[in-house]
Amino acid sequence: MEKLRGDLLEAALEFYAALAQQAGESESARAGRADALHRLGGAYWQLGRMAEAVKAYNGTLDVYRALERDYPDNAAYPYGAAKALSTLGEIRNEGYDAGAAAPLLAEGLQRFRRLHLASPGDVDLAARFAYLHSLEGERLRQLGQMSEAAEVFARGIEVLRSVKLESLDVAKSRDVRYQLSRALSQLARLQTHALWQFKPAREHYDEAIAIMRGVYQEAPELGDCAFTLAQILRNSGDLYGREFYLEQAKAAYEEGLAVLAALEQRHPDVPHYRQERAELHQSLGGLHAPFEPGNMTDDGLAHAEQAAAIGKQLVARFPEQVDRRVALARYQSSLAHLYLIRGRTDEAQAVYTEACDTLAAVGETTGKHVDVLYTLAEIQYTVADQLADSGRTDSALALLEQCEQNLNRLTSTAPQLGEAYLSLANLHITRSECFEASSRFVDAAAELDRVAAAGAKTQSMATAPWMRSTMQAILSLAKPLKWGYLKRAREGALLELAKSGQFDQLQRQCRRLAEVTGEASDHYIAAQTLAASAGIAAAAEGLEEPKRQETAESLAAAAVDELRLAWEAGYIRRTRGLGGLLRAQPTVKQMLEDEQLQRLAQRPDFQQLLERIRAENPPRRPTAPDAPAPSP
Numbered sequence: 001m002e003k004l005r006g007d008l009l010e011a012a013l014e015f016y017a018a019l020a021q022q023a024g025e026s027e028s029a030r031a032g033r034a035d036a037l038h039r040l041g042g043a044y045w046q047l048g049r050m051a052e053a054v055k056a057y058n059g060t061l062d063v064y065r066a067l068e069r070d071y072p073d074n075a076a077y078p079y080g081a082a083k084a085l086s087t088l089g090e091i092r093n094e095g096y097d098a099g100a101a102a103p104l105l106a107e108g109l110q111r112f113r114r115l116h117l118a119s120p121g122d123v124d125l126a127a128r129f130a131y132l133h134s135l136e137g138e139r140l141r142q143l144g145q146m147s148e149a150a151e152v153f154a155r156g157i158e159v160l161r162s163v164k165l166e167s168l169d170v171a172k173s174r175d176v177r178y179q180l181s182r183a184l185s186q187l188a189r190l191q192t193h194a195l196w197q198f199k200p201a202r203e204h205y206d207e208a209i210a211i212m213r214g215v216y217q218e219a220p221e222l223g224d225c226a227f228t229l230a231q232i233l234r235n236s237g238d239l240y241g242r243e244f245y246l247e248q249a250k251a252a253y254e255e256g257l258a259v260l261a262a263l264e265q266r267h268p269d270v271p272h273y274r275q276e277r278a279e280l281h282q283s284l285g286g287l288h289a290p291f292e293p294g295n296m297t298d299d300g301l302a303h304a305e306q307a308a309a310i311g312k313q314l315v316a317r318f319p320e321q322v323d324r325r326v327a328l329a330r331y332q333s334s335l336a337h338l339y340l341i342r343g344r345t346d347e348a349q350a351v352y353t354e355a356c357d358t359l360a361a362v363g364e365t366t367g368k369h370v371d372v373l374y375t376l377a378e379i380q381y382t383v384a385d386q387l388a389d390s391g392r393t394d395s396a397l398a399l400l401e402q403c404e405q406n407l408n409r410l411t412s413t414a415p416q417l418g419e420a421y422l423s424l425a426n427l428h429i430t431r432s433e434c435f436e437a438s439s440r441f442v443d444a445a446a447e448l449d450r451v452a453a454a455g456a457k458t459q460s461m462a463t464a465p466w467m468r469s470t471m472q473a474i475l476s477l478a479k480p481l482k483w484g485y486l487k488r489a490r491e492g493a494l495l496e497l498a499k500s501g502q503f504d505q506l507q508r509q510c511r512r513l514a515e516v517t518g519e520a521s522d523h524y525i526a527a528q529t530l531a532a533s534a535g536i537a538a539a540a541e542g543l544e545e546p547k548r549q550e551t552a553e554s555l556a557a558a559a560v561d562e563l564r565l566a567w568e569a570g571y572i573r574r575t576r577g578l579g580g581l582l583r584a585q586p587t588v589k590q591m592l593e594d595e596q597l598q599r600l601a602q603r604p605d606f607q608q609l610l611e612r613i614r615a616e617n618p619p620r621r622p623t624a625p626d627a628p629a630p631s632p
Contacts, residue, residue: 034063048318082111144414184208230256278310498533520569530559
């Protein structure tokens with residue numbers, strides 16, 4: 001059947017190409033040529049030959065512009081030009097080229113607005129005008145302008161609601177209701193995934209489903225009605241899943257599959273029907289209860305495998321269509337995760353690699369597209385988490401760095417995308433765990449401060465109570481974890497870095513300690529740790545001379561510098577005095593008696609510091625700056 005459909009489209013290509021090449025400069029001949037070029041572009045589009053489709057549609061636009069200039073009283077020509085502009089804009093949207101789509105959709109909207117105002121009772125014009133709003137809203141969404149996209153979607157819905165259905169025949173009424181249902185679903189999807197406005201999203205989905213079910217019952221033979229109903233049911237199921245109404249989500253997905261199965265019996269091997277089937281399998285494969293690692297059922301894995309298989313077939317068949325590659329990368333990432341949580345590590349790694357390769361090719365051509373950035377970041381995070389669990393901490397940290405770069409690009413592009421901030425919070429937690437595993441306890445504590453920043457942004461955007469409470473739980477967990485890491489750093493755990501020969505990293509941790517805590521006493525603790533580490537370095541068999549002595553000298557000098565900073569911050573005192581009885585601040589005498597500082601006792605810089613403490617008051621110091629981010 002697929003071959004037959006392809007053969008029919010190829011035959012249509014020959015027919016429309018012949019019509020488009022016919023000579024004649026009369027008005028009717030030129031109009032016929034424009035129509036043939038438009039149909040030729042549609043055939044190329046269905047075959048996935050996008051460059052040729054764009055060329056044909058551009059030809060259509062050129063002919064209609066010329067006809068409009070030569071015959072300004074014929075309204076069919078500005079309509080034809082506007083339709084060609086909208087189609088070209090839609091192709092650019094699907095290719096994730098929002099920049100190229102912008103002038104096409106802007107001119108198309110302007111033209112349809114004029115036509116609609118001139119003929120407000122023309123239902124076809126109203127539907128086209130509303131659809132242009134849908135395309136422009138999608139373009140804005142791709143650029144991360146979420147609130148602006150929602151406003152444009154809403155304006156398109158207003159156009160459709162303004163149509164008086166009672167004055168229309170059955171077919172036209174059905175077409176307007178179909179368009180309205182699609183527009184409501186598109187707005188609801190944005191509210192669900194980007195704006196986290198779950199209550200209005202549910203209202204819009206319920207209205208969209210009710211409308212489309214009615215349309216489908218009236219005309220089940222119309223393929224687009226069945227396809228769109230399945231699509232809306234899936235999107236509605238996604239919202240149920242987000243709020244953990246798992247039975248309702250599963251029912252929506254399964255109803256969508258049933259509608260699609262009936263449709264594909266009548267119209268087999270239609271590419272966008274197969275793509276929607278893959279999406280429904282993907283959603284069912286990812287459905288799981290809170291606090292579960294993923295869908296552990298056999299059915300869940302089977303659904304995920306089917307989604308990836310269909311996606312791979314469609315990419316092979318339509319290699320020029322970028323949206324199919326992005327979808328395949330999502331399917332592959334989800335499948336790899338399900339393999340991973342089942343302990344099938346080799347299969348998981350292989351599929352993750354495929355997903356990264358799939359998306360890397362897309363990223364080279366699409367730039368700052370929100371779907372590409374988010375999908376790539378999610379894949380990178382999942383693989384990094386896997387590497388961390390297997391003890392490959394350095395590799396995990398390197399991949400988390402790449403993931404954070406993409407998430408930062410995403411929040412810069414789409415500052416209202418709540419999912420990005422939630423992903424950042426999870427990333428910071430995972431990275432803090434990697435730092436802990438590497439004995440980088442100060443970096444781990446600082447990373448948890450970054451969880452708080454991402455979490456605060458997430459909470460400010462969340463409207464659902466469960467989401468706010470979940471984020472609050474994450475923030476509540478981060479605070480005691482941070483102080484636990486700092487407690488270990490203060491109690492000598494950083495010496496593990498010295499014992500494993502990581503002296504440079506130890507210096508970095510000690511240097512950051514007081515920066516992270518803002519406590520002057522931590523300069524003194526850092527000095528004790530550095531001085532003890534100097535002794536370890538001096539005896540380190542893994543270091544050859546003169547490196548051994550150079551390392552010990554560097555650590556000891558850093559220890560003296562931390563003591564200087566502690567004194568300048570007012571922590572070290574000349575003598576205890578009456579006020580010192582109530583405080584644990586060290587004095588010069590106690591410094592000389594401190595066993596951890598004994599290695600410094602004969603150093604000239606240490607002796608000079610003691611003389612300064614005895615003779616001078618500490619200088620006034622500005623407030624310590626915020627701690628910089630750690631290097632991986």
